């Protein structure tokens with residue numbers, strides 16, 4: 520995707536979110552920074568030797584985007600607004616790149632990019648994205664997973680605008696959770712520690728006892744894994760904990 524597209528979209532998002540001019544500038548600059556310097560990722564080669572390599576823009580790593588989103592959110596909660604907008608800008612660059620089809624063996628990519636340079640996005644697309652946003656890490660992750668590369672340039676561009684606008688609004692959304700959230704969180708914690716934790720511990724004790732009884736000590740390892748699995752099975756609790764971190768409550 521061209522710098523012009525990234526800048527236009529960042530400008531559109533900043534306008535619809537009513538960002539003050541200096542923060543709008545930070546968002547625009549952030550949204551082209553990955554093309555200027557690129558982000559380094561730690562990868563492993565075939566022999567599992569770590570090395571640093573540049574993130575491939577046209578196949579950005581969704582987990583890395585999520586790291587940038589969390590950085591932005593944390594900065595926002597700590598009232599470091601400029602940092603928050605800068606990280607968000609970098610994230611939306613990759614989010615937008617995700618929408619462009621690579622073509623066969625990536626050959627068509629450059630021509631798609633120049634095609635895309637010609638199009639502009641209607642303001643209503645940003646507005647719709649922002650209206651639908653839910654301030655939650657699960658919502659952001661769902662959006663990231665839902666993005667599919669598109670080969671029609673106009674459609675790819677408006678999809679890129681919609682997703683980057685909705686994710687921006689989610690990250691910069693409410694910093695206080697709904698009124699009932701803390702109560703629900705306390706309840707989820709109670710259930711987790713009063714049911715899942717004892718069940719998991721009980722399972723570990725019983726299976727370990729069996730493994731000693733049948734004289735198969737190695738059996739302790741799968742017992743431990745199973746106990747851990749039960750502990751982690753309380754998905755509702757972990758989802759709520761993630762939300763709590765999103766609101767700075769944990």
Ligand SMILES: [Zn+2]
Pocket residue numbers: 520553554576577612616
């Ligand atoms: Zn790029």
